[in-house]
Structure formats: structure tokens, C-alpha cells
Amino acid sequence: MSKITAIINQKGGVGKTTTALNLSYALSQKDRKVLLVDFDPQASLTTALNVNSEDTSPNIYSLMLQSIEEKQLDKNTIIQINDNLDLIPGSLDLAAIEMNLVNVMSRELVLKCIIEEFKDNYDYVIIDCSPSLGMLTVNALSASDSVLIPVTPEFLSARGLKYLSNSIRLIKRKLNPKLIVDGVLITMANERTKLAKEMIEHINNGAEHLLSEIGSKIKVFENIIPISIKMGEAITNKQSIIEYNPKNKVSESYIKFAEEWEDL
Ligand SMILES: Nc1ncnc2c1ncn2[C@@H]1O[C@H](COP(=O)(O)OP(=O)(O)OP(=O)(O)O)[C@@H](O)[C@H]1O
Ligand SMILES: [Mg+2]
Structure with missing residues (x-):
């Protein structure tokens, strides 16, 4: 059975794409079969994997159109990254999909139908979402078994988790009762500063009551992803x-986090 997980946070730049990429990569190194879905019109995951998101080759947008028009899904859309890791590339056109969805029956379930068709080949399907709670993210949450929420230590002060938990609650009630929250992953933490330490405690204490309306206890993962200037070099490469650098502290944290996440 494959597990489908959406990586969400409506706040931009909290490490969603970095987490999708490195969690998937760590799992693929453990011989798990992983399908990454770039479901963000910014297509940064696709770019990070050195796949072109600007040409007319098949991508998640073309799959969505095929699904809406009830055509056969083009299996060649899936790109092999390594032996265990595949990608459905993102597309800048995805920003326009909401227009195409206006008159579609079950428009919240288009991505779900696509993933249903491919998921049996994989242990994990990981969806990198855009920083919004619009129709794209609703599609991702409807298609998923679980959500993973990366947050930076500063994020909680913006009360963003409360909006997020409300959206998850609505999706659970209306569209996907089985959706669960895997937990909150703290990213880009600078452990040396007192501020960050306090913030991390704040998240640990706050996540439970802020998200309690989802109906279950929310885990804050023990593994915290530190901030590293080496990230930039990896991206350039x-x-x-x-x-790029398996011994880097961020790499080691993501590898350990992948273990923790798999053992949930
Ligand atoms: N642990 C880290 N150390 C240093 N830089 C990081 C780390 N994690 C992510 N970054 C950088 O922070 C920026 C934002 O990260 P990322 O793109 O993963 O966030 P995002 O939540 O996907 O953003 P968006 O909401 O725009 O999709 C990127 O430039 C990324 O390289
Ligand atoms: Mg992103």
C-alpha cells in the first residue's frame, strides 16, 4: 500500500520544497519507491531537480487537463530521477488551472484521480504544494492520506497554524475524512540563538492546542532541520x-527525519 502525503503550509519559504526533495531523496536511498508531484505553479521542485518546467513537455498541468477531459493519462509525464525516485514535473500553467476547474464536477478530486492511477508503483507519493490554501491545495489535501507541515521557528507568531488547522478540519469534514496530520517539522532553525530556542519551545507547546481542533494530538517531530549556508551551493548544483553533501548537518537531519517519519 502506498502512502500519499502533502507537504503544506500557506506561508511561503518555510521549506516545503526542500523537505519534499530531501525526504524523498532520503527515502529513495532506503530503497523505497517514491513519486514526487510538483503541485506548485512556481515549479521550484522541478527546477531543483534540473528538469525544465517551461517547455511544452507533459507535466502536472497537462495531466490535470487530460483528467478533466476524461482522456487517457499520458504515462510518459513521469520522469525518472534515480532508480527509486520519479517526478511528475510542475508547470507555470498550473496557476491557470482554477479557471479550467470552474465547471468541472468534483473539481476538488482531479489530482486524486491522477494519483490513483499511478500510486500502485510506489511506496510513497509526496506532493509539494504551493504557499496557498486555494483550490490546488484543496486538491492535494483531498488526494492525500496525510499532511506534513514544515514551519520555521518564526512562523507561529504569524498565527498561521490556526488557519491551516481550520482548512484541514474542513477538508476532513467535507472531502477526505481519513486525512491525518503526520506532524510539524521545524525547519531552518538556528539553534544557537536564544530566540530560536524559545520559538521551538513555543511550537512544541503550541502545536497541540492550536491544532487540537483537527481532533487528534499533533506531533512535533523530534528531528529539527537546522539552517545551513551550504543549501545555496546544493541548489546551484x-x-x-x-x-550534494551527505555529511552536511541539514542532510543528516533530513536522513534522520525520514526514519522518524517512516516509523510513525
Ligand atoms: N535548512 C535550510 N538551510 C538554509 N536554507 C534553507 C534551508 N531549507 C530551505 N532553505 C532555503 O530557503 C528558501 C525557501 O525554501 P523552500 O523553497 O524549500 O520553501 P517553500 O516553503 O517551498 O517556499 P514556497 O512557499 O515559495 O514554495 C530556499 O531558498 C531554500 O533553499
Ligand atoms: Mg516550494
């Missing part, structure tokens, strides 16, 4: 940090 179009590699995940684990591939």
Missing part, C-alpha cells in the same frame, strides 16, 4: 543537499 541542482542537487538535493543529501546528494
